[in-house]
Amino acid sequence: MSNPILAVDGLTKRFGRPPAQVRAVEDVSFTVAPGEVVGLVGESGSGKSTIGRLALRLVDPTAGTILFDGQDVSTLPERRLTPLRRRAQMIFQDPYASLNPRLRVSGILGEALAAHGLARGRRRERMAELLDLVGLPPEHLDRFPHEFSGGQRQRIGIARALAVEPGLIVADEPVSALDVSVQAQVLNLLQDLRARLNLAMLFISHDLDVVELLCDRVVVLYLGRVMEIGPTAEVAARPRHPYTRALLAASPKADPDGARIARLLKGDIPSPIAPPSGCVFRTRCPLAVEACARDVPPMHEAGDGHRFACLRDASEMREAA
Amino acid sequence: MTEPLLSIEDLEVRFRTEDGEVAPVTGVDVSVAPGETVALVGESGSGKSVSSLAVMGLLPRPAGRVAKGRILYRTKAGETIDLAQASPDRVRRLRGAEIAMIFQEPMTSLNPVLTAGEQIAESVRLHLRLDRRGALRRAQEMLELVEIPAAAKRLHDYPHQMSGGMRQRVMIALAMACNPRLLIADEPTTALDVTIQAQILALIDRLRRETGMGVLFITHNLGVVAEVADRVAVMYAGRIVETGPVGDLFRHPRHPYTAGLLDSLPARATRGPDGRRHVRSIPGSLGRAAAIRDACAFAPRCDRVREECRRTAPPLEAIGVDRAARCLFWREM
Numbered sequence: 328m329s330n331p332i333l334a335v336d337g338l339t340k341r342f343g344r345p346p347a348q349v350r351a352v353e354d355v356s357f358t359v360a361p362g363e364v365v366g367l368v369g370e371s372g373s374g375k376s377t378i379g380r381l382a383l384r385l386v387d388p389t390a391g392t393i394l395f396d397g398q399d400v401s402t403l404p405e406r407r408l409t410p411l412r413r414r415a416q417m418i419f420q421d422p423y424a425s426l427n428p429r430l431r432v433s434g435i436l437g438e439a440l441a442a443h444g445l446a447r448g449r450r451r452e453r454m455a456e457l458l459d460l461v462g463l464p465p466e467h468l469d470r471f472p473h474e475f476s477g478g479q480r481q482r483i484g485i486a487r488a489l490a491v492e493p494g495l496i497v498a499d500e501p502v503s504a505l506d507v508s509v510q511a512q513v514l515n516l517l518q519d520l521r522a523r524l525n526l527a528m529l530f531i532s533h534d535l536d537v538v539e540l541l542c543d544r545v546v547v548l549y550l551g552r553v554m555e556i557g558p559t560a561e562v563a564a565r566p567r568h569p570y571t572r573a574l575l576a577a578s579p580k581a582d583p584d585g586a587r588i589a590r591l592l593k594g595d596i597p598s599p600i601a602p603p604s605g606c607v608f609r610t611r612c613p614l615a616v617e618a619c620a621r622d623v624p625p626m627h628e629a630g631d632g633h634r635f636a637c638l639r640d641a642s643e644m645r646e647a648a
Numbered sequence: 649m650t651e652p653l654l655s656i657e658d659l660e661v662r663f664r665t666e667d668g669e670v671a672p673v674t675g676v677d678v679s680v681a682p683g684e685t686v687a688l689v690g691e692s693g694s695g696k697s698v699s700s701l702a703v704m705g706l707l708p709r710p711a712g713r714v715a716k717g718r719i720l721y722r723t724k725a726g727e728t729i730d731l732a733q734a735s736p737d738r739v740r741r742l743r744g745a746e747i748a749m750i751f752q753e754p755m756t757s758l759n760p761v762l763t764a765g766e767q768i769a770e771s772v773r774l775h776l777r778l779d780r781r782g783a784l785r786r787a788q789e790m791l792e793l794v795e796i797p798a799a800a801k802r803l804h805d806y807p808h809q810m811s812g813g814m815r816q817r818v819m820i821a822l823a824m825a826c827n828p829r830l831l832i833a834d835e836p837t838t839a840l841d842v843t844i845q846a847q848i849l850a851l852i853d854r855l856r857r858e859t860g861m862g863v864l865f866i867t868h869n870l871g872v873v874a875e876v877a878d879r880v881a882v883m884y885a886g887r888i889v890e891t892g893p894v895g896d897l898f899r900h901p902r903h904p905y906t907a908g909l910l911d912s913l914p915a916r917a918t919r920g921p922d923g924r925r926h927v928r929s930i931p932g933s934l935g936r937a938a939a940i941r942d943a944c945a946f947a948p949r950c951d952r953v954r955e956e957c958r959r960t961a962p963p964l965e966a967i968g969v970d971r972a973a974r975c976l977f978w979r980e981m
């Protein structure tokens with residue numbers, strides 16, 4: 328396999344100081360190969376966005392390393408991050424808040440090109456190319472963000488990210504705010520772009536169906552920790568961690584003949600300020616035993632890069648599912 | 649079939665705005681029978697919330713008004729009244745005593761300076777004429793009813809001290825406190841995580857089964873529809889475009905919009921010639937389709953559109969006993 332474009336190892340991020348310290352990300356390791364799309368899934372507060380921002384060094388890690396194109400960027404000072412800023416870009420959830428309302432589309436794309444001194448002397452042409460790439464006509468260059476629908480705005484956000492020809496895009500819930508018919512358009516666009524531009528993506532979502540569609544591999548997070556990681560189809564078909572199982576069971580399926588309202592996970596997500604000892608999932612886990620409170624479960628291999636962090640034996644889990 | 653509790657007929661809602669009058673709802677026909685869950689589904693801006701506010705008599709005044717149609721509600725006393733015509737006072741009393749509503753964001757409908765117990769107690773004191781102690785006891789029962797752990801303690805918590813899921817439970821407790829016969833739930837789980845959403849859906853469903861109340865469940869999520877609904881009403885650009893029992897409608901949609909929505913689901917993606925999975929999307933967006941009056945409002949996005957569609961506004965046509973579609977060519981679907 329080719330060298331990863333992104334490799335994080337032991338990545339940890341804590342906000343604030345004890346006793347009110349938030350453990351947003353704890354000991355997270357995974358890689359993204361060039362052209363590969365890796366999904367980060369998990370419920371609110373599981374650390375998805377923080378990992379995305381760490382990967383782009385928009386925040387500093389508390390511990391752990393971030394290798395970008397093989398170079399350790401985890402402690403580089405801001406002035407030396409320019410190459411990273413060009414090779415990696417972000418797309419946001421809210422297509423309304425992420426575009427400057429006072430700039431025309433040409434201004435928004437122009438800013439991105441100018442920041443890295445790109446397409447000098449042929450900017451307008453390059454901007455039209457970028458719009459074409461995301462399926463918008465060149466006339467739209469002269470419009471303001473408020474003149475577009477949510478889906479169109481998200482296309483403009485994608486065009487801006489593509490302006491610098493990045494190798495990696497961190498997409499933080501890019502379709503979550505869109506209606507399903509428009510969401511489908513943007514998902515298809517992302518599929519096309521990754522194929523045409525050999526883009527790698529860290530794709531953040533809480534929608535497992537979307538992740539299954541787009542991602543080669545998936546990282547399942549709970550309270551800042553990796554519960555399970557592996558090829559998406561494999562994890563979806565044979566989840567080995569009880570949290571992944573619960574998450575899959577709880578996501579509503581648009582199948583009126585399927586079983587209604589699945590087996591429920593009890594209780595709320597605990598506070599990230601005082602996460603449970605041992606396995607962070609144990610307070611809601613249907614399979615928890617005493618040992619789960621003692622030790623942080625190590626990663627178990629399930630083959631083919633499929634790993635899960637659970638003390639219980641997989642065969643016992645099968646019965647409970 | 650049981651006589652409906654609520655039946656909305658040909659509803660039109662208008663708003664006065666700075667740019668003149670707008671009509672975001674122009675053709676809503678929905679009924680809810682006791683004990684039944686009817687899902688009102690559609691994309692954002694299609695008019696779901698405006699329709700439900702019209703039922704509740706909560707349209708912003710004086711800008712908003714019901715311009716046409718009837719909202720027939722059968723009261724506990726067996727009387728049928730048109731909520732669109734009834735006095736605001738009459739509607740307000742029914743809202744406290746027979747019809748309840750829950751919203752997406754409980755924070756905006758809970759009072760931030762009252763504890764969970766105090767809000768529920770205040771409401772039951774008004775509606776059930778209980779004294780202070782009786783009301784507080786009732787409040788605790790209500791928190792237990794919605795499965796809030798350690799309810800006696802949680803009684804004294806303020807909304808900001810609770811998680812989103814807990815707040816939604818408190819709002820449901822508040823809604824259930826008056827023993828409603830009709831519950832209108834406007835995207836009650838949209839802001840919640842899936843595991844918490846599953847808990848809340850199960851809770852609403854349990855309460856429906858136990859009390860026999862009718863539920864009008866508003867959502868944009870087809871997965872949620874499949875889980876909760878007995879019948880479905882699909883809304884587009886201010887109109888109901890299709891209704892039917894959930895199984896029939898999902899298996900055999902009669903309106904191109906419903907078919908398109910179902911095909912847009914990532915779970916229904918198919919593998920393309922490039923080996924990648926693609927979803928069939930509906931081109932374009934809702935935009936200003938609500939303003940289209942003399943044509944099919946879906947025509948600009950419809951893959952079956954013909955000349956007639958741009959000249960005639962299709963009526964909502966009954967198909968057999970319990971289905972209807974607003975498409976000139978539903979027979980060909």
Ligand SMILES: Nc1ncnc2c1ncn2[C@@H]1O[C@H](COP(=O)(O)OP(=O)(O)OP(=O)(O)O)[C@@H](O)[C@H]1O
Pocket residue numbers: 342343349350351352369370371372373374375376377378533599
């Ligand atoms: N700047 C910050 N200061 C303090 N705490 C923070 C900060 N940013 C994030 N957190 C906390 O870190 C944890 C992880 O947050 P993060 O935003 O990464 O979650 P997420 O998985 O993206 O959630 P969501 O699905 O809600 O977007 C949360 O408990 C959050 O409150």
Ligand SMILES: Nc1ncnc2c1ncn2[C@@H]1O[C@H](COP(=O)(O)OP(=O)(O)O)[C@@H](O)[C@H]1O
Pocket residue numbers: 663665670672690691692693694695696697698699708711712
């Ligand atoms: N107070 C108001 N004045 C004018 N237009 C409104 C008002 N409230 C809602 N609308 C418009 O009505 C349409 C339907 O809105 P809404 O019912 O909230 O949609 P949904 O709940 O289906 O997302 C939208 O175009 C919205 O902008």
Ligand code: SF4
Pocket residue numbers: 903904905944945946947948950951952953954957962974975976977978
């Ligand atoms: S009436 Fe015509 S445009 Fe409208 S949904 Fe039917 S086929 Fe499509």
Ligand SMILES: [Mg+2]
Pocket residue numbers: 375376377499
């Ligand atoms: Mg986030």
Ligand SMILES: [Mg+2]
Pocket residue numbers: 696697698834
């Ligand atoms: Mg709404």
